[in-house]
Amino acid sequence: MPNERLRAVMAAGGWTHTRLAEVTGVDPKSVERWVNLGRTPRRVTALKAAETLGEDVHALWPSLRQARAARAVSPELVALYDKRADLPVSVFVDLLAEARERIDVLVYAAVFLHEAYPRLNDLLRERAAEGCAVRIALGDADSTNVQQRGAEEKFGHGIESRCRLALMHYRPLLGVAGIEVRTHGTTLYNSLYRADDQVLVNAHVWGVNAYGAPVWHLRRHTDGGMFDTYTDSFSAVWETARPVEG
Incomplete structure (x- = not known):
């Protein structure tokens, strides 16, 4: 499922896949997967991308909030x-x-x-x-x-x-x-x-x-x-x- 929120933010700011990829240090194909397939990047990468786009990271990738909550469970x-x-x-x-x-x-x-x-x-x-x-x-x-x-x-x-x-x-x-x-x-x-x-x-x-x-x-x-x-x-x-x- 496409990440419509991310797509809209990138379009509004004139961000291409290649340009965002350069800023976040990933392959342009990765950005394409974020947008078109709804993939979630690693937390560090997601934070950098969100900061670059001027957005809240959890608004762009709500699943990161769930992942953070899951990590709160003791590894023991x-x-x-x-x-x-x-x-x-x-x-x-x-x-x-x-x-x-x-x-x-x-x-x-x-x-x-x-x-x-x-x-x-x-x-x-x-x-x-x-x-x-x-x-x-x-x-x-x-x-x-x-x-x-x-x-x-x-x-x-x-x-x-x-x-x-x-x-x-x-x-x-x-x-x-x-x-x-x-x-x-x-x-x-x-x-x-x-x-x-x-x-x-x-x-x-x-x-x-x-x-x-x-x-x-x-x-x-x-x-x-x-x-x-x-x-x-x-x-x-x-x-x-x-x-x-x-």
Whole structure:
């Protein structure tokens, strides 16, 4: 589809394809494509052309506004899911199975993992045996924050029971080389499932059970990015957590 706005501006100013091409440093055929085929030039070139023509760059090429908005999305975002329930448990399991250096899990309970994948402990043992450091942080069932979460989610003492159940599931791993299990009483803003440079973040929404809240999948891209923000929060919680006695 022709770029009628660009065509009209060039005609009004007496600009030929060749002349605009010379100013912007491109081939005249490129300018022809901008006009006749509605192609969008690179942002730097578009800015130079718009300035030369005395026009707003987004008025000439509205798609550049969309492209700029798209780049605002973190390069670390792999996928975004509306609800944790939308993810097959295999997504979590496969992620953990790929880990070679580190597995970190920060939750209150997350018993859905053991319930849907009974071999989870075997998987963690295998990863640890291969040199992977495994850290599991579970909610302290007697902590004020866990009990408060139960009230907020209208789950009552159920969440406390699930914290105890989760600890029961992980107890067989106590004493296994390379695996640590601790309990924490912090406010859990997000549940984290990390495997090396990837992490699944299950956001927590007031009054909503974790399975009904969003999940984003991140892959580390650069220092200080979203991935580091969440893994740093894990480290901070881990320092406050208490080791589970065997």
